[in-house]
C-alpha cells in the first residue's frame with residue numbers, strides 16, 4: 001500500500017488510466033514467470049510465487065530506498081515491535097466487541113438512503129462507514145469526520161485527474177497537523193483510543209518520536225478507509241449487475257461471507273504491494289538483483305488458474321481458499337478482521353432495508369490510483 005502511486009511501473013499506470021484492468025490482469029496472468037517492466041521493476045503474478053515472497057521478509061524487504069510509513073514499510077525486528085503495539089487494538093476479540101456499534105452505524109446510514117431514488121452509494125454509505133469507525137477508534141471528534149473523509153479521498157488520489165502528488169502532499173500535511181494536535185492532547189489527557197496507545201509506546205519498549213506516531217496514525221487512517229470503501233462499493237456494483245445474487249443473499253444471509261471473500265478475490269481493493277530483493281535471488285526461473293523492486297500483484301495471484309478453477313467467476317458458494325487480498329505473512333493486513341466486519345455489517349444493513357438494487361443514471365468512474373480498485377462515484381437506486 002505504497003502511498004506513492006507514481007512508483008507503479010508504467011504498465012500499471014496505463015492499465016488504470018484506460019480502465020482496462022481486467023484485460024491487464026488477464027495479460028499478466030498469461031505469463032509463466034515474473035516479467036520485467038520497462039522501468040526495471042519486476043512483476044510477480046502467480047499465486048505460489050506471490051505467496052513465497054510475502055512469507056519471506058528475510059529475502060524481500062518492505063523498505064524502499066526512501067523509507068516510507070513506519071510499520072508498513074519497516075522490516076523485522078522494528079516491524080515486529082511496532083506491530084505488537086497496534087495488534088492489541090485489532091485482535092479478533094477487540095474487533096468483535098465493536099460489532100454492535102458498527103451495526104448501529106451501518107443501519108443508521110442505510111436508513112438515511114431514500115428508497116427508489118438515485119443516490120451515490122459511495123458518498124451515502126460506503127465511504128462514511130469506515131471513516132466513522134476509524135474516527136471512533138482514534139478517538140477524534142465525530143464532527144471532524146467530513147475532514148477525515150476528504151483527506152482519505154484526496155490521499156487516495158480519488159477524483160484528481162492530474163496533480164495527484166500535490167493533492168496527496170497537501171492532504172498529508174493537513175492530516176499530520178491535525179493528528180499532531182490530537183497527540184498533544186493525549187499526552188496531557190490519555191484515553192482508551194489508538195492515538196493514546198501509540199503515545200504510550202515507550203511503556204511497551206518501543207521508541208517512537210512524535211513524527212512517527214503521527215505517521216502511524218495517518219497510516220491507520222489511509223490504509224483502512226479507502227480500501228474498505230472500495231470493498232463495499234465493488235460489492236454493490238456487483239449486485240447492481242447481478243440482481244439475482246442480491247435476491248439470493250436476502251434469502252440466504254449465510255452467503256454474505258462467501259460474497260465478501262469472493263469480491264476480495266476477483267476485485268481486490270489493493271491490487272499490489274512492493275518488496276525489494278535484499279540480495280540476488282531467483283524467483284520463478286528469473287534472476288532478480290539486490291535492491292530491485294518486485295511488484296507482487298495480489299489481484300492477479302488471486303485469479304491464478306493454477307490455484308482456482310474458473311478463476312474469473314465470482315462464486316459465493318465457492319469452497320474457501322486462502323486469497324491474498326489482505327497480503328500474507330508478517331505484514332498481513334492488521335485491519336482485516338475489522339474490514340470484514342464492516343463489510344458484513346454494511347451489507348447486512350442494506351440487505352435488510354432494500355429488496356432490490358440497480359444502477360442509476362450516470363457514469364461510474366473507477367478510482368484512478370493504480371494501487372486501488374474501486375469507485376469514485378457509483379450511482380444506484382435501492383428500493
Ligand code: HEM
Nearest residue numbers: 071072223224227228231269273326327331333334335339
Ligand atoms: C478491504 C479492506 C482492506 C484491504 C484490502 C487491505 C489490504 C492490505 C494489504 C494487502 C496489506 C499488506 C501490505 C503489504 O504486505 O505490503 C495491508 C496492511 C495493512 N493494513 Fe490493510 N487493508 C484493508 C483494510 C484495513 C483497515 C480497516 C485497517 C485499519 C483500520 C488497515 C490497516 C493496515 C495496516 C496498519 C497495515 C500494515 C500492516 C503491517 O505492515 O504490518 N487495513 N492491508
